[in-house]
Amino acid sequence: MRNDPTRKTAAAAPEAQSGAANGEPLDFIRSIVAADVAAGKHDGRVVTRFPPEPNGYLHIGHAKSICLNFGVAAEYGGRCHLRFDDTNPLKEDPHYVESIEKDVRWLGFDWGRHLYHASDYFERLYDYAVQLVQDGKAYVDSSSEEEIRRDRGTVTEPGKESPDRARSVQENLDLLERMRRGEFDDGAYVLRARIDMASPNMKMRDPLIYRVRRVPHHRTGDAWNIYPMYDFAHCFSDSIEGITHSLCTLEFENNRELYDWFLDQVHVHHPQQIEFARLNLSHTVMSKRTLLELVEKGIVRGWDDPRLPTLSGLRRRGYTPEAIRAFCDRIGVAKRDNLVDVSLLEYYIREDLNKRAKRVMAVLRPLRVVIDNYPEGQVEELEAINNPEDPEVGTRRIPFSRVLYIERDDFREDPPKKFFRLAPGREVRLKHAYFLKCEEVVRDDAGDIVELRCTYDPATKSGSATDGRKVKGTLHWVSAGSAVEAEVRLYEHLFLSANPAEAGREEGLESLLNPASLEVVRGARVEPSLATAHAGQRFQFLRHGYFCVDPDSAPGALVFNRTIGLRDSWSKIEKKQQP
RNA sequence: UGGGGCGUAGACAAGUGGCAAGUCACCAGAUUUUGGUUCUGGCAUUCGCAGGUUCGAAUCCUGCCGCCCCAACCA
8 A cells, every 4th residue: 555656646636736736845734744645654645624613704814724734635645624623512603614614615625525523523532531531631620710720820830739630530430420411510510631730831731621511512402511622622533533634723832732642641543733824914804703893893794794804705805716725825834923915815816817807898987978079879889809818708899879988087187297098188099999089178067077078080990090190098988878887896905004913902903994995886887798797707897907796786786896906007106296 | 931933025935054946015117909917127145133163054053132822611
C-alpha cells in the first residue's frame, strides 16, 4: 500500500488549485503534509475536517479554512469531512446547520458521505470519560463556577487543588452516572481532568470535561443532561473519524497540549493538530459575536446583508465562489497575525467578472437628452457587443431614438481640466452609436438643469468620424422610450476604519461605521434587455461596475446590487485637482 | 510578566548560510468605441533592534524590543 505507484500523489490530484500542483511554493502546512505522505505516515493517507459550530453564519475567514482543509485533502488524494461541533445546545441552532451546508457547497466543496456531528459521538465520548475516571485521570467536582475560576490561579500564580480531587474512583463513577441521568441541577457538578493545577499552561489546570446542562439538544433531544466541553470532544471526534491533520487557528495553540494529553490517556488514533493564522480583512469585522450584534441591532439587514463578509452576504452581493477561492489561494497560510487589505478581494472579483459578466448599459442618475436633428418617432436598433473579453457571447440589439438619458455625472457645464465628457459645445461618442454634440442647456424655474438639446452626426454610426475628427469621451446611455426603471443599491465598506476590531475596543464599533455604506438609488434607467433579468444574474454596467440582481427584485421592479465598481482613474484625477 | 506563538516593503507572502520571488496597493507610460481590460516600467542596498560566528547571514548564536494568545461550566 505504502509503495503503491497508483496511489494518487499531489501532482496527480484532480482540481488541485494551489501549492502542491502548480509549482508555487508550499505553505508550511502543505509542507508538513507532503513530508508525512512521503514518509508513509498514516499509510500515506490524508484526512482533514472542517468543524464549524452551528451558532452563526460562515464568513470569508471560514472560507480560508474550508479552502485549506478541502484543498489539502484534494491535493494529496485524501478526503475532508464536514463536522458540526455541536456540543453546546444553548448556543446552537439547526437553522445555522442549513446555512453552513449551503455555503460550503456554494463555495464549491463536497464532503461526499462524510457529514458528521460531534453529537454522533456522545456515547463514545462518555465511555472515554468513564475510562479516564477509572484510571484516576478525571474526577467529579462539586466546586461552584466561581470557586473553580478563583482556584485556577493566574498566569503567574499556580492554582489550588479542589478538595474533590481526592474523591474515590467508585464515587466519581457513581456521581458521573447520576450527572448523566439528570439527578443534579445545572452547575452542581462538573467532570474535570486530573492533570496539574500548577501547570504553566492554564489549559492544563484540571480542565472541565463535562458540565450539567439539562436542556434538549437539537439532534439528541433529551437523551443527555451533560454535554462535553470543546477540548474533550474535539480531539476524540478527530480521532474517531481517523483525521490525520487537524488544522485550526492560532488561538488553539495553548490547547494542543491538552488535545495530545486526552488522546494519550486512552491510546487511540492520534491526529496532529497544526495551527495557522486566521484571516482578518480590512474595513470589516469577522468575529461571530460582532457579526451577530450588527444583525441583531439592525445595523445591517440580516446575515446576508451584502455589506457583510459572510458567505451569504458576499453571494448576495454578487461575489463568485471562484473569486473567493482565488483570493484564499493568494493570501497564503502562515502563522503571522494579518490584516489583508480588502482591495485584494476586490481585485479577484473584478478579475473574474471582467471575463464573464455581460456588458449592459444602465444610467443611474438620468439626465434627459433630446437630439434635435434625429427624426421624431424613429427608433433604430443598434448592435452592441456583449463582452469584448469573450467574443463567444455575441452581440445584442439596443434601441436608439431621439430622446435618451445619459449619466448626470457625464455632463459638466463648466468642465474642469482633463474632463473629456460632455459639455456645452463639446462632442462625445455614445457607446455603440453616434457622435453627440451638446448645443444647449435647458433649465427649470429653479435653475436646475433638466435637459440637454443636442445634435448627432449620422455619419458616425461606425463609432468614428469619416473626416478624421476624434472625440475623447465615450458615454453610455439608454433610450428614454424603452428604458426600464430600476432600483440600484450601492455599497461601500461597512467601516471607515481599516481595523475596526482594534480601533473600536474603547469607543465601540458604531462610531466607526461608514454612514455611506449603503446608498439606494431609485429611478435608475436600464436598457430593455434587462427587463427579464432574474435574481443572481451578474452584469457589468458599462463604465460603472459589476452588478447583480438582488432577490428582492421582481418583474417590473428590478433591484440591482453593486458588487464592486470599476477602477476609476478619473475620480483620482479629479480628487487631485480639488485640494 | 508564568507559558505558548509571531516579527521580511502600505497590505499579504516566498526565502531556512551565497549575496531579497510573486500578488494587491501605489506611481509613470503605451494601447483602447468602457477614463474598464491589456501591456511596459518603477516601487526593501535591506529582512524588529544590537552585538557575535563566518570569506559570506533575512537565514546560525547571544541579548534586547514589539505584537498576539491563555485565568468561559464558549468554541
